[in-house]
Amino acid sequence: MTKLPLPIDEVIPELKSSLDRTGTAVLLAEPGAGKTTRVPLSLLGEPWMEGQRILLLEPRRLAARSAAVYMASQLGEGVGETVGYRMRGDSRVSGKTRITxxxxxxxTRMLQQDPALIGTGLVIFDEFHERSLHADLGLALAWQSRQLLRDDLRLLVMSATLDPAPIAGLLDGAPIVQSRGRMFPVETVYTPGTPKEPLERTVDRAVRRALATHDGSVLVFLPGAREIRRVEMLLASGGLPAGVMLAPLYGALPQAEQRRAIEPAPAGRRKVVLATSIAESSLTVDGVTVVIDSGLRRTSLFSPRTGMSRLVTARAARDSADQRRGRAGRTAPGVCYRLWSEAEDRLLAARTPPEMLEADLAPLALELAAWGAAAPDELAWLDAPPPAPYARAVQLLRQLEALDAARRITAHGRHMAALGLHPRLAHMLLRARELGLGAPACALAALLEERDLLRWPAGRDADLRGRLALVLAASGRAAVPDELRRVAALARQWEQRLAFEELGGAVVPEAADDPDFEPPDGEEVASAPGTGLAAPAITPAIHTAGSSAQADLDRCCGLLVSFAYPDRIAMRRPDGRYLLRNGRGAQLLIKDSLGSEAFLAIAEVDDEGTEGRILLAASLEEEELYRHHAADITEERSAEWDVVSGTVRARIRRTFGAIVLREQPDPAPSPEQITLALLGAVAAKGVAILPWTEKARKLQERLMFLHRLSNNDWPDVSDETLAATAEVWLAPYLSGVRKRADLQALSLYNILENLLTWSQQQELNAEAPTHLHVPSGSKIQVHYDGPQAPYAAVRLQEVFGMMETPRIGFGRIPITLHLLSPASRPVQVTSDLRSFWQTTYFEVKKDLKGRYPKHYWPDDPLQATATRRVRPDGQR
Incomplete structure (x- = not known):
């Protein structure tokens, strides 16, 4: 092992002691301290590591490969001996490998295969501050394994910028070990671009300034490959100083070009490395003394509202900006140009949000189900999965048949998890294999994974079929563009993976998700790594030539997309827009080749506004929809009461989610449907649509009078309650009702009366009578509506001799009397008749005697005879 001292050496004794004593530790070490390569080699000889291996987790492929190569060189060995690596599509390990x-x-795949990680003594999580979904999941699974299965399994979390306290707390108070690192001073220069200036021009100006002002190589941080290509083109076209090389660095580049970017520049030359966030940590780009930071990052945001993810360009956080700045001081003093102002710098968020809080959680939910966890709270998390996105993920997995109704993983779900693809694409491959469409499905999966190819070469047209045909045609051809070569190589790997899974072989760890995947530079391997078994070829269903082959391809492309994105199957509306199964609207660009298709299977649609723009799709035959998605097509028989025509209108509707595939009149609706239609109309429009008579309304008012008095001993028959409970009180009377005449024949009076027991009916007549008997012998109607209810209107002469106001409602409520003149005009309103006779009557008498001199107006109304005539018999 090399004797070159590194800052991390000072804390390795403390780290060894912590791991020996507690089995866990958090190592905080600044960039350049040597933690990634020195720590695993230093721990390999510990007594507790005897006969066991170390797993070093790196978030990025390039960093993983570089770390393995460097550690192997320190031992004087080649990669694959004591030190090796495993990643998707590339594995260098052997029987003697101790550090992988x-x-x-x-x-994640290794833990799923062997939760106890037998033979592993230590798992190291490097650069944990990046907080990827798989890192959080891997730590949660490994921690549970340590708690339940392997108390001797040691866990070490390493980072340069991570706040160590929360992760130490998660690991039951793990010791925190801190190394200062070896950093040279870095000057920070703020140089924002001008308003509305394209990013590439701002970067071009900063690069030229840096080259003219400083020595050494320049590392430029840009959000993605698209921006890298634009800056590269602008710098190259404008001419660079002699001896300056341009070197792009992003995950999709071939290995040789990645190595060219990170290796030292040839003697007498320097480099301008145009990189994504791949160069923020783990990697040292040799010779860099200047960093130019655009301050931007590319991230995938998931929307629980639409169930879709979209790539966005966002402002980098403070921790990311500091990591980038530190790249300039790894080997010598340096300078960092930040392409934003100091005012903007003060507004930066402190930390980059964990991927857990922004990503599509369907892969996580599938992994947890395969692990046997019924819910995320069965594991310990630094940041738990957010409930809404996780619920949406579970809903999708049920739609993909990966989970059953109890959220347990199905056999199909286990096969999906074994493939190591996003659940959507894994489901598509498995369904395609059943139909003999393995090869085009693998090509389509590769195509959908490779975002750089998605808009090439078809421009802005959304049709996937042409792209798929290119990938299938590229298989075995040498002279194809790099982007197409990469997709074709990935497609061949998925064919092999699908073949191994069909044979029921062991899950191949290399077939796991990785953010920086690129296929190997050479031809596809003839056997699956680590098995020695020949991978049988998957015979594609598309094997004929000419127009027939194209027709078959056109037919299967949409079907395959529909397997992966069943929630995004869409039907064309009359206006040319589309309605997705999930209820969301979407539309194509004007003159898109798919614009006339009746059905589409949509692979990508943006998440902007109420209606998204369809970015990638293929036509779907209606016949294929009915054949392969029949289980999700439902036939609904419904009926509605048409208030205008007074009839029930019944329909038969065939639906696929929010899409109505067929709708036609139902000639023979069932009695139950008709009843439900009438009840629905009452609930929606109220009881006013029923055949109310005055008698029925009067009964309703009397019942409500007693209901208000009796503290709910009497039924609530208000319009609102009747509408809400029609199924209880009205439904029994709707048998045979089909049209308006049938409805009008209903007696609401009898229906309401039947809500009462026999004793209540008797009590109703006593305590809420319809009429009041007055001394004249007349029956005066009692009204129960209005603010003065109950009230009765009676001529004054008819109540002579009535000393007290009549009381009803169990003697609690006086009837308000509207006393009328002989011409039935109001003269007085009172609820206290005795007081009226004693005080007000004599003033009223004077007025009435003047206007009605022939009528009888006694001096003593309490002793007078009541009459309905002008005068009582015998009176003059």
């Missing part, structure tokens, strides 16, 4: 550098998805 793995990418994040690989660790």
């Amino acid at each position: 550098v793995v990418t994040e998805g690989v660790l």
Whole structure:
């Protein structure tokens, strides 16, 4: 092992002691301290490591491969001996390998295969501050394994910028070990671009300034490959100083070009490395003394509202900006140009959000189901999965047949998890294999994974079929563009993976998700790594030539997409827009080749506004929809009461989610449907649509009077309650009702009366009578509506001799009397008749005697005879 001292050496004794004593530790070490390569080699000889291996988890492929190569060189060996690596599509390990550098998805696959990780003594999570979904998941699974299965399994979390306290707390108070690192001073220069200036021009100006002002190589941080290509083109076209090389660095580049970017520049030359966030940590780009930071990052945001993810360009956080700045001081003093102002710098968020809080959680939910966890709270998390996105993920997995109704993983779901693809694409491959469409499905999966190819070469047209045909045609051809070569190589790997899974072989760790995947530069391997078994070829269903082959391809492309994105199957509306199964609207660009298709299977649609723009799709035959998605097509028989025509209108509707595939009149609706239609109309429009008579309304008012008095001993028959409970009180009377005449024949009076017991009916007549008997012998109607209810209107002469106001409602409520003149005009309103006779009557008498002199107006109304005539018999 090399004797070159590194800052991390000072804390390795403390780290060894912590791991020996507690089995866990958190190592905080600044960039350049040597933690990634020195720590695993230093721990390999510990007594507790005897006969066991170390798994070093690196978030990025390039960093994983570089770390393995460097550690092997320190031992004077080649990669694959004591030190090796595993990643998707590339594995260098042997029987003597003791340190295996793995990418994040690989660790998840290994834990799923062997939860106890037998033979592994230590798992190291490097650069944990990046907080990828797989890193958080891997730590949660490994921690549970340590708690339940392997208390001797040691866990070490390493980072340069991570706040160590929360992760130490998660690991039951793991010791925190801190190394200062070896950093040279870095000057920070703020140089924002001008308003509305394209990013590439701002970067071009900063690069030229840096080259003219400083020595050494320049590392430029850009959000993605698209921006890298634009800056590269602008710098190259404008001419660079002699001896300056341009070197792009992003995950999709071939290995040789990645190595060219990170290796030292040839003697007498320097480099301008145009990189994504891949160069933020783990990697040292030799010779860099200047960093130019665009301050931007590319991230995938998931929307629980639409169930879709979209790539966005966002402002980098403070921790990311500091990591980037530190790249300039790894080997010598440097300078960092930040392409934003100091005012903007003060507004930066402190930390980059964990991927857990922004990503599509369907892969996580499938992994947890395969692990046997019924819910995320069965594991310990630094940041738990957010409930809404996780619920949406579970809903999708049920739609993909990966989970049953109890959220347990199905056999199909286990096969999906074994493939190591996103659940959507894994489901598509498995369904395609059943139909003999393995090869085009693998090509389509590769195509949908490779975002750089998605808009090439078809421009802005959304049709996937042409792209798929290019990938299938590229298989075995040498002279194809790099982008197409990469997709074709990936497609061949998925064919092999699908073949191994069909044979029921062991899950191959290399077939795991990884953010920086690129296929190997050479031809596809003839056998699956680590098995020695020949991978049988998957015979594609598309094997004929000419127009027939194209027709078959056109037919299967949409079907395959529909397997992966069943929630995004869409039907064309009359206006040319589309309605997706999930209820969302979407539309194509004007003159898109798919614009006349009745059905589409949509692979990508943006998440902007109420209606998204369809970016990638294929036509779907209606016949294929009915054949392969029949289980999700439902036939609904419904009926509605048409208030205008007074009839029930019944329909038969065939639906696929929010899409109505067929709708036609139902000639023979069932009695139950008709009843439900009438009840629905009452609930929606109220009881006013029923055949109310005055008698029925009067009964309703009397019942409500007693209901208000009796503290609910009497039924609530208000319009609102009747509408809400029609199924209880009205439904029994709707048998045979089909049209308006049938409805009008209903007696609401009898229906309401039947709500009462026999004793209640008697009590109703006593305590809420319809009429009041007055001394004249007349029956005066009692009204129960209005603010003065109950009230009765009676001529004054008819109540002579009535000393007290009549009381009803169990003697609690006086009837308000509207006393009328002989011409039935109001003269007085009172609820206290005795007081009226004693005080007000004599003033009223004077007025009435003047206007009605022939009528009888006694001086003593309490002793007078009541009459309905002008005068009582015998009176003059």
